[in-house]
Amino acid sequence: MEPVEYLEHTADVKFRARGHSLDELFENAGLALIGAMIDPSTVRVVESWPVEIEAESLEALLYEWLSEVLYLFEVELAVFSEFEVDLVGRGAGWRLSGRVGGERIDGERHLFETEVKAVTLHQFELRRDEAAGEEIWTAQVVLDI
Amino acid sequence: MLNRIDDYIFEVPMGHQKGMRVPGRIFISEKLLEQVEPGTLDQVANVATLPGIVNYSMAMPDAHLGYGFPIGGVAAFREGGGVISPGGVGFDINCGVRMLRTDLSAEDVAPMMTNLVEDLFHDVPSGVGAKGRLRVSEHELDEAFTRGAAWAVEAGFGVPEDLEHCEERGRMEGARPDQVSLKARKRGRPQLGTLGSGNHFLEIQRVDEVFDADLAKRFGLFRGQITVMIHCGSRGAGHQICTDHLQVLSRAVKKYGIELPDKQLACAPLGTPEAENYFGAMAAAANYAWANRQIISAWTREVFERYFPDARLDLVYDVAHNVAKVEEHEVDGSKERLYVHRKGATRAFGPGRPEIPAAYREVGQPVIIPGSMGTPSYVLCGSKGAMRLTFGSACHGAGRIMSRTQAKKTYAGKDVKEVLARRGIKVMATSPKMLAEEAPEVYKPSDEVVDVVHQLDIARKVARVVPLGVSKG
Helix, strand or coil: CCCEEEECCCCCEEEEEEECCHHHHHHHHHHHHHHCCCCHHHCCCCEEEEEEEEECCHHHHHHHHHHHHHHHHHHHCEEEEEEEEEEEEECCEEEEEEEEEEEECCCCCCCCCCCCCEECCCCCEEEEEEECCEEEEEEEEEEEC | CCEEEECCEEEECHHHCCCCCCCEEEECCHHHHCCCCHHHHHHHHHHCCCCCECCCEEEEEEEEEEECEEEEEEEEEECCCCEECHHHCCCCCCCEEEEEEEEEEHHHHHHHHHHHHHHHHHHCCCCCCCCCCCCCCHHHHHHHHHHHHHHHHHCCCCCHHHHHCEHHHHCCCCCCHHHCCHHHHHHHHHHCCCCCCCCCEEEEEEEEEECCHHHHHHCCCCCCEEEEEEEECCHHHHHHHHHHHHHHHHHHHHHCCCCCCCHHHCCEECCCHHHHHHHHHHHHHHHHHHHHHHHHHHHHHHHHHHHCCCCCEEEEEEEECEEEEEEEEEECCEEEEEEEEEECCEECCCCCCCCCCHHHHCCCCEEEECCCCCCCEEEEEECHHHHHHCCCEECCCCCECCCHHHHHHHCCHHHHHHHHHHCCCEEEECCHHHHHHCCHHHECCHHHHHHHHHHCCCEEEEEEEEEEEEEEC
16 A cells, blocks of 8 residues: 555646545545655654544545645644544544644755645545455545645 | 637537536647647536536636646636636636836846845745735734735835726725635735745846837837736635635535536535625635735835836736636627636736726736746737637636656756856745746747737737746745
């Protein structure tokens, strides 16, 4: 299983994130989002920010989660390399409790390759596959650059 | 398969995709068409499935793959039965361009070019995480959302004449700050007066060719003249407003039973609360963007005055190229109010339209087409063909042909800077890696794109400007 895969796209960034569970999928999708802008290995974990989201569907929850990570990046002027997600199905909807770990942007050490403007719904996909008795969740996301 | 209608008009037929309500039309040359990905044609067809679309789902000659609408996409919707979609506007609401003309010649500024570019780079914040020089209050932020450039001028950024030379006079009616979320406000407040990153730029240019002497004179342009171009948008405020309303409209799609080929085309029927709330929030973002470009213009003038105390920098025009607007157009012989979406397309109204400033009304509006870093930009004049063919719309730029990943593999940022320096263009950027993404070669040649709109009489070529100094994110 490839946790994060970037695909060719002319104007924007398209990625696939995978996980053996929904929690892992969401964590890898967060990593893919930050990884589109900066090498996550250059980000030290010195602070963490909590994230709490509710949504009516899994797709909406993933969209809101990624948008929230981007929001924190911009208002906290921070980059992240650690993502912890706990998903709970709740009645008709879903709830996410999580945490992103990272540090404030340091212009000397953090070299940006691009800046993500937003998470789009274009070709947005979330699916579950089973291969050799193993469960694999995959999300496909296009980011606006 | 496409049907050829004319030398520069190609049709995406109704059969291209299930559910198309009208055919697609691409205004393009055969040569440029070869570079258009199949996915772009699918996106033109996707837009054609939206309820209430009038005449055609259109794409300009700089069309390329986007999300929702293609980049370069134009579509108009009837007030009765039509929809509004953030997929037809984009996240960077009212991303746009303005051009300032100076009374300086290239010879005047040559000795000071390094100082000018360095000062512009320093005085106009850009790049990832840049905070503005400005500290606006919550009340001032509301004013920017509601009154756009008009507020900025009152706050001391620029002169009232600037407003006359902005599309919508720099202030779109119907803005609803109450539809702007707390998150959008938190992103927007520290970023007012920042350029951003990516393809946004602040450029010192020289008019290197005049194609139409009369129109150039009308726009105050002459050969050898120094101009300044500002390309940016509504920053995080606009991005968040689109993100927020996209989710509301995704639910509206289910509520109103609309079938969509692409989730990014989420929309709501005009007249519903969801549609009206989005329009009000979008207008607020558009106004923020006009305030932003107005503030940056004022700082640009300060920099020039430092070295040329008597210099005048007058606004030629300011155009939006990501926006939805209510406009009157002729449909089947009668006038109709339409919601025209332009996603990576520029309004190009021809002579006589009341929306055009008095100084230009007789000839048509200035249409400003930014090049990419290192390539020429163009000034055109909106013409009759646009009113007949494209609901008064033209292209918006050169259009990407190389992906960002490929660009980074091919060009290291440092090389790009050196290559441009050898061509006499001084570039300052916060990130060398980002320069590679914007290397001139990743875009279609803008002259070919501009020739198509000229040939179709959508907009006539007035002047070409070349970059001398560039400040980027």
